[in-house]
Amino acid sequence: MSEVIYRKYRPKFFKEVVGQRPIKITLENEILSGNLAHAYLFVGTRGTGKTTLARLFARSLNCLNRQEKSAEPCGQCANCQMILAGRSMDIIEIDAASNTGVDNVRDNIIANSQIPPFNSQGYKVFIIDEVHMLSKSAFNALLKTLEEPPKKVIFILATTEINKVPETIISRCQRFDFRKIPNKDIIKRLTEIIEWEKVQVPENILSEIARRSEGCLRDAESLLGQVISISGGKVTEELASLVLPSSNWQAVDSLVEALRVKNLSTALNQINNLVDEGSDLSVFMADFVNYIRQIMLYKIIGPSFVIDFDDNLTQAIKKHAQDFLLEDISKLLNIILEKLSIKETIIVQLPLELTCVEFLLAQDSSSEKTSDFKNFQKESKKPLDGSPEIKKLQNNWHQVVTNAKTLNHSVAMILQTSHPLTIERNLLIIGLEYGFHKEQLDNLSVRDKLLTIFADILGKKIDLSFEVDPNYRHNHQDFKGKNESEVGDILKTFGGEML
Numbered sequence: 001m002s003e004v005i006y007r008k009y010r011p012k013f014f015k016e017v018v019g020q021r022p023i024k025i026t027l028e029n030e031i032l033s034g035n036l037a038h039a040y041l042f043v044g045t046r047g048t049g050k051t052t053l054a055r056l057f058a059r060s061l062n063c064l065n066r067q068e069k070s071a072e073p074c075g076q077c078a079n080c081q082m083i084l085a086g087r088s089m090d091i092i093e094i095d096a097a098s099n100t101g102v103d104n105v106r107d108n109i110i111a112n113s114q115i116p117p118f119n120s121q122g123y124k125v126f127i128i129d130e131v132h133m134l135s136k137s138a139f140n141a142l143l144k145t146l147e148e149p150p151k152k153v154i155f156i157l158a159t160t161e162i163n164k165v166p167e168t169i170i171s172r173c174q175r176f177d178f179r180k181i182p183n184k185d186i187i188k189r190l191t192e193i194i195e196w197e198k199v200q201v202p203e204n205i206l207s208e209i210a211r212r213s214e215g216c217l218r219d220a221e222s223l224l225g226q227v228i229s230i231s232g233g234k235v236t237e238e239l240a241s242l243v244l245p246s247s248n249w250q251a252v253d254s255l256v257e258a259l260r261v262k263n264l265s266t267a268l269n270q271i272n273n274l275v276d277e278g279s280d281l282s283v284f285m286a287d288f289v290n291y292i293r294q295i296m297l298y299k300i301i302g303p304s305f306v307i308d309f310d311d312n313l314t315q316a317i318k319k320h321a322q323d324f325l326l327e328d329i330s331k332l333l334n335i336i337l338e339k340l341s342i343k344e345t346i347i348v349q350l351p352l353e354l355t356c357v358e359f360l361l362a363q364d365s366s367s368e369k370t371s372d373f374k375n376f377q378k379e380s381k382k383p384l385d386g387s388p389e390i391k392k393l394q395n396n397w398h399q400v401v402t403n404a405k406t407l408n409h410s411v412a413m414i415l416q417t418s419h420p421l422t423i424e425r426n427l428l429i430i431g432l433e434y435g436f437h438k439e440q441l442d443n444l445s446v447r448d449k450l451l452t453i454f455a456d457i458l459g460k461k462i463d464l465s466f467e468v469d470p471n472y473r474h475n476h477q478d479f480k481g482k483n484e485s486e487v488g489d490i491l492k493t494f495g496g497e498m499l
Contacts, residue, residue, distance in 0.1 A: 003220050005224060007399070010052060013072050014072055018051060018149065019217075037174040038154060039157065040176065041165070043179060045180060046216055048178040048179065054158060055091070061077060090117045091127070095130060096131045097133040102141050109142065117153075132162070132164035163325075182306070183207070191206060206224075207241045207309075209244065219412065248274075248284070252284065253316050254270060254438065256286065261468045262363060264360050266434050284352075289340075292332055294331045299322075308459075389458055394479060401452045411441065414441060418437070421467065430464065
């Protein structure tokens with residue numbers, strides 16, 4: 001199915017090509033002006049459109065019915081049809097990886113280039129893919145032809161490894177550097193394909209496919225094809241997980257949050273919970289590195305940096321970028337990359353656990369120089385907001401918990417151990433002890449229900465934010481009006497401890 005999708009929707013016109021706008025404009029202008037180079041060099045990673053644009057360029061030059069002021073091939077004439085079917089004698093595609101020797105260059109390129117194109121009004125075009133695979137003697141033979149090219153012959157050399165192409169070849173070509181396709185452009189293309197295929201695919205799955213393809217549209221279309229092939233017309237997250245490596249970005253965010261607030265026990269518990277649930281830690285660690293990298297880049301570049309995540313995670317990354325010092329982000333990345341070099345370990349989660357321990361030890365030693373892990377959660381000097389609205393919530397918190405039970409008991413139990421911190425400009429901030437509680441409360445359906453519950457109590461619409469409260473023990477005891485032993489009983493119920 002993946003191959004069918006990829007071939008079925010290969011662009012047939014310049015306007016259909018995704019990305020590479022500067023290259024498309026330049027090639028179209030050269031077609032219209034007739035000011036053509038004799039050799040082109042297309043450089044870029046796989047799946048970015050090199051071969052597609054080479055074929056389009058060749059077809060446009062040989063189209064019999066192309067409009068005078070348009071670079072688009074008609075797609076209907078005999079030449080267009082033969083080229084589309086791969087039967088044109090004037091368009092010769094060669095895979096250099098399979099034809100590396102000098103004899104192949106002499107037989108397939110040099111000899112053929114001496115024969116004029118069958119279309120007297122067009123050009124003979126040689127498209128040499130993975131040209132860097134040619135041998136030194138083959139390059140030398142090709143160089144002679146590039147230095148003195150026959151009339152009406154154009155060479156298009158494509159490569160993913162420009163460093164292996166001799167400078168003598170590069171200097172005789174007009175070079176175009178193909179960029180990776182932005183995620184938003186890949187998602188737009190995938191959205192078009194599922195509409196044409198009449199298949200339902202959730203947007204978050206399309207986003208994950210785009211992210212996994214790493215700027216390669218062909219890989220993205222291939223992954224989409226595999227997902228569609230097992231779906232029966234409607235793709236679910238469960239079905240998609242059979243093709244896509246499963247990843248929980250909220251779990252990644254929760255781990256980052258635990259490290260930010262210096263809660264080592266929460267971080268280690270979360271890692272081991274992932275193992276118990278059967279998560280692929282190699283995928284999780286790769287995603288963890290990517291997530292930290294996005295935080296670093298946003299902190300350095302600022303709003304002009306495009307974050308490759310959905311709105312919720314984008315906001316989380318922006319907040320982390322604001323809260324983390326750049327020095328700490330760099331330190332965390334260096335530690336995790338060092339631990340990833342541990343190839344063999346009988347405990348799969350050990351590299352990630354060591355990352356958390358070493359990072360927080362480094363944090364602790366740079367601040368108060370203490371080895372007491374209880375000090376990783378520094379208490380905030382900011383007390384609970386004493387506003388009338390907070391007091392109203394305090395008096396009606398039992399109602400909040402009771403109403404939340406209609407969602408599920410887990411949410412109600414989390415709320416039982418949480419408290420409102422402050423309300424300002426209609427933004428209510430709820431204080432939590434653990435980052436993974438935030439993940440459950442920030443779920444879209446849960447959040448909408450909670451907004452309704454709080455609006456009913458306060459008599460006005462509000463917005464919600466959830467934060468791990470670094471002064472949790474003091475603030476929660478103050479809010480609940482209970483003694484320390486009762487707070488301890490609640491924490492014990494949820495598997496926590498008082499620090």
